[in-house]
Amino acid sequence: MSDHDTETTDEPELTAHRYPDGSITYPGHPYGPGGEPPVDTVDLSEYTAEVVTWTTSTATPPGVRQPNHLAIVEFDVDGQPVRALGQLEYGNVEIGDAVEAFHVDELRDPEAGIREPASQEWDGFRFRPIE
Template identity: 55%
Template sequence: MSNDPRGPDSNDTTGEGDAESDGDDTAGRLLAGRCDCGHVTYPSHPVCPACGEPQEGQVELSERKGTVLTWTTATTTPPGVREPNTLAIVVFEVDGQQVRALGGTTDAVEIGDRVRPVHVEQLRDPEACVRAAESQRFDGVRFEPVE
């Protein structure tokens, strides 16, 4: 069972999630939550922030392209995280709504660049982690520039 406070459908792009979820079918996927009212959020929430009802649906963002809203480069990073580490806020259009996701990038990006989520086997070095390696995941999603 996952200890992730965002729920079982969360998509941990940082690699900090519970290792017990390694066998699930969400590995390498970017899944947003959708409520019956139509509101979409990333990450998903147990309760819809728009209407307060359970947010039980999912929207696959992994096959979509998004646009870089902003980005920054972290030059001081946690143990095992690449340095420097470029992070971007990416906007996906879903049914007329803007859904934003934060994640690392595979290459340099600029505001307005089009990117797509790609699965990465190792976001961090398991040998350098602070918590027990078997208690966490090291794969996840980064954003890759596209033409």
């Protein structure tokens, strides 16, 4: 895939896939819109995104914070729009705000779910406004 795949890094990536036709998807898929497998990856956490829309959920699954602020954001990767859905750091954003992705160790409380905590990954990315 990309050069990043051969490098050792401690920083998690928000990985999107690039396809031969130039399209980029997040999350990545085995085959892109043109029906071909990906040829590269892109770390979206290296890019700034714009809030397309957002909402607040007050009825959340066990272990997920309440209220849970979520946003659809759009990254511009070399002129290619790439959208992602994720938690916001907090709910004070507006449509059009610039945000960045950042990694957190726990998006929800592993002890509050019905599955064995060791059976899942609990980390992920949230979005926060850029000042």
